[in-house]
Amino acid sequence: MALRRREVLIGFVGAGGLAVTGCAREQEAPPSPRAAAIRFDPALDSHGVNARIPGTVTVTDGTLRSVEWIDETGRALPGALTPDQRVWTSAEPLGYGHTYTAKAVAQGETGEVTATATCATVAPDRLVDVSLRSGNLVELAENDTYGVGFVLVARFDQPVDRAAAQRQLRVSTEPAVTGAWYWLDDQNAHWRPEHYYAPGTRVTIAAELFGAPLGDGAYGLRDQHISVLIGPAHVAIADDDTKHIDVFENGNLVRSMPTSMGMGGSAAVGGTVLSFWTRPGIYTVLDRKNPVIMDSASYGLPVNSRLGYRTTINHGVRISHDGIFVHALAESMWAQGNTNVSHGCLNLSPDDAAWFYDFVIPGDVIEVRNTGGDPLDIWQNGDWTILWPDWLRGGAPA
Structure with missing residues (x-):
């Protein structure tokens, strides 16, 4: 009887064991190995590629073992891998007019994978450069100092599409000011703020032309970045x-100087009408020279005519592109402060002229008020004479 009970218990345990064994799960199969996938940018067989961008190779599900990016001359484009060896980027832009063949080898779970690609960059019909200048048409140098009336001049060496070019010209200031471009023609654009700069302002200009289409098959030659400083507020x-x-x-008066300005009127010489007014408007200092040779023939008045002249003048401060100076003239001291006798210049005593010459820098402001004649034109250095709404209308369309 005891034996039979033990057989029953053993049989029960065995049955339980069979039940447990029947609940076990089957083991999942491991995932299939993945092959490395290589991607080129620019993409395979691209044409007219932007010259500004670098070449890039990216791998997924693997790591890059080697990259070659060769141009049509056999030159290898230098480049570097990221630390994880998943991305290679060229160390320089692709440039104009190149045909490249790229080859990359990557290691993935299935072994090595090799891929190749070709691409061709844009080939310009012509390259255009820009000169960044001040109003005196002298090229800017890093950290130059200018007066509060500083005007930036962008002079392109060939005609450009104004809107396309303007998109590549960026001006920033610290502190920020509101400013805008004004185009004189398809090669010359001027930038100024709505109001004079605050002293100490830094003006930074970026002309990012390289790779940029500028119209009619033209592309930009290079990038330029430069910044200048604005000095004390000198306003005459x-x-x-x-x-x-x-x-x-x-804002503080530092000197008051008697002057004799343009005598007024006009004369017809050789079919050209010459004005002898000091035109009203806002001028800026362009440059200084001591001494300076003044020749009336430079603006169409023959030296041997009744009003012609050629003479050497001391402490000349040029304020217009057509020959208006603030300068010394002892011979007109009798008229200074009471009578206008000049051809358009502003005469000063030798002492006052020497002081003014030493005081000013390019970009300082000279506001001429209550004189006759036509207002100062922009080609003469009259950027600040143009009212702000009219200035805004001179910009390229967005």
């Missing part, structure tokens, strides 16, 4: 009502 007010030039520094 030349008022024909008082016949004085009052000079201010940062």
